[in-house]
Amino acid sequence: MLDALATTTGDSQWGVLSLMPEVRVLLDADARRWRTEFQEDGLHLDRILVVTRAADGLGAAARDEASLTTEEVERTTALLLGMTFDDGPL
Secondary structure (H helix, E strand, C coil): CCCHHHHCCCHHHHHHHCCCHHHHHHHHHHHHHHHHHHHHCCCCHHHHHHHHHHHHHHHHHHHHCCCCCHHHHHHHHHHHHHHCCCCCCC
16 A cells, blocks of 8 residues: 555645645546536436545545555545446445
8 A cells, every 4th residue: 555644645735735726726636527527427416526526535544543454445445446347426
């Protein structure tokens, strides 16, 4: 598994960076891109919301929770990806 600390920026750094208008624009554009691409794939809005928010949470947990195992990350990732193969509401 990738070392989360080597591939992410700490909360305090993101907190400061996200206050910068230029960075906020990029973060907002990225969120819109993901939503648009999922919508174009026909994914129901319920699934888009749950999968994208859960993926964000998983990323934070992988970075912050020492007890989170590689197996848990892999299983959660597989579950989230699996949710994108159905197109109806949850």
